[in-house]
Amino acid sequence: MTVPVTASSSATPTFTPIDLLRLPNKNELCAAFVGKSLSTVRTPAIVVDRTCFKTNCETMNAACVEQGISFRTHVKTHKTVEGVRMQLEAGTGCHAVVCSTMMECWQIVREGLVREGLVKDMLYGLPCGIDKLQDLSLLAEEMARYGAVLRLMIDNPGQIMALARNRLSTGPWSIFIKVDGGGRRAGLPPKSADMRELISVALASDDVEIFGFYSHFGQSYASSCPDEAALFLEGEVSCVAYAAKVAIELGAAPTRPYVLSVGATPTAHAVDSLHAVNLPGVIELHAGNYCCLDLQQIATKMVTLERVATSVLTHVISLYPHRQEAMCDAAAIAMARDAGPIPGFGRVVYPTNAVGWGLGRMSQEHGTLVQTEGETGRCARDLELGEMLRIVGQHACVTLAAHPWFYCVDDGGDIITDVWVPWKGW
Template identity: 40%
Template structure:
């Protein structure tokens, strides 16, 4: 198999980090080209530490999903607070190969990789080559696959090369994405086939991800989604132990989580939830927590109300917990535009044009409206990316008014709380937090890293300087 077929992502040229740093290191945000993806490393570290502490409070390992950032630097930031060799999830083979190229497997920073899609037959030769290289770099390192269909087991058995594949069965605990319900006949049939194919596949455990937990609007709802994940993996393990005897004495890993539900785990130690989980956990089973978006956050995550604030668990996250924003330039304004013909209402402020649109932000939306909210300058809070085109977008006012806006999110230092914002000026810069960080980061070829929250000095929100640049892995 040629390199182009076994690893097509290797053919994608990436920007040189060294050249980028030579061009931009030390520059203030006011001097950067726009649109620019900004990440605050200080907030990433606070958020990553918080999640590591949540996992520690449960006394369970944390598996970090790296699909949001797809970088070596971000992976290190997520794993370092755990104080352990890393368990990771990747969504693409490009991410897995990136971990190898960066030396993280050889160094022992990463020792356990789950390929986060149910495996397709076409991917198996590529995965086999990946596994071979991982084990060359680190004999203790493992590559594991997700399974949710009997045909996947048959394909793995047909590709048998003398080494059994480590697999986890993906569960559907109500989200309707990948996976099987633990109480379905298809799930039991899949387990029976795994038992018959034990020389080609080895059951490592079960994986539940409540992607629909993004629908949470208060902490109790996120807590309920976490409960459903835990119940799903416990039920799956109990069924497995009844179907084939070896499962009763084998070590099974039960992996649960999403960013909302993993944050919900922060409330469990003070309730009966954790005690109940420990009591119901089948023998020889280990619970594991997984999540990915948590170092970065975004408008969708804030709207779940699931996360404890970085200053404590007593209040929901605030905008100061979000590390990702897109720096844009205002390139035109349209005062008064937006008045409907024949309207007797006072004319609106108008609209403005920025140099970033759907490509820079994605077209994901959320419950708070718009495709991104302006956070700086402070006197422009209340504006949103309302109508994105491909490479530019229209700023409009958010629905409601200042009182409603403050109910959605707040950020310290607002100069004129509960007052309407002014009209943007042509040529000024705005920082906009996106609805969905994962989709937004995927659009950018590199990320500008600062190490202090932009806008801490309200009068000069664009003075923080670039301290690093991260180049994400691209392709599949």
């Protein structure tokens, strides 16, 4: 395959409509709900245990400190200012983030996290779209006012040509080159001719500067034990290291070591297995789901159910004893249709005596509760019409994205202590 090296100059510039977005008012939500029981909440709704969220952040950052590596936190799972603060304040000297949307990027600036110095390094995590370059230029220059830097993800030479037509007044664009380690999402294979060509184009350009090489092993979600996750992490490090070596072979003379950014939540949880030596750069770990967790993460055997910080609140709205099923008001919109190694779309975790029920089928708003087989060693108790359940879903990132705000509790409690309003849009 030959990678296209041209970039259309006809893409119409687009901008983030942040001033047109009207989010729910946090103060009004807190006035309405803080201090009340979760039993007063209209369902379906999302619940975040702040104590668990904070502990997960501290655990991840402590593991990085112990290994002597830096950490870049992904904000896409929760998309909230409170969550970003908790992620960054959990670690000494942790000021780097990665965002999946331009709305996330701009909201971080709007909320003052860049101005106050909490966020000093921001990566826009998608390959940069040509239509977004003028918007990215504005973002980069706004961040530079506070001594912060915006970095971009590159995986096509045409993107570099487009960046050359959108020069920054502050200097060259800082870029990560995206490496495809086998997931076949974004990036180029490290040993491919296409990767060599991309690196050559980047090195020859005065308009970009390679900051490092970035890989995301989404396939690590197939891990079923710590040893498998450790092997995926080893593969991540190998692929970005190979790409960095290609750059050096092509004559690169970086003023500081390349950053080799690796991670997905399963491999990030295996960071204590990392014993990388003689690398052509310094390791940076990135992850996002780790603060919330879900059934997909439990299936990797790297975390336990007790560490999951998010659950969906739902009511039992009908019973079908003739088929040993029930119905709840949390379904495809509230839970998301992502699947995983653990069967179904979610598991009941509260009340604890209702464990053994799971979300087996869904349509848009109808959630069919079924008894999960062979896991509790006994039949689940009968559910009651109108009772409230809490369900842990398969993929927290997608589940959280469906909800207009999050009800927060502390330390497994039932009383609402805060309300977080997530950023919406792209």
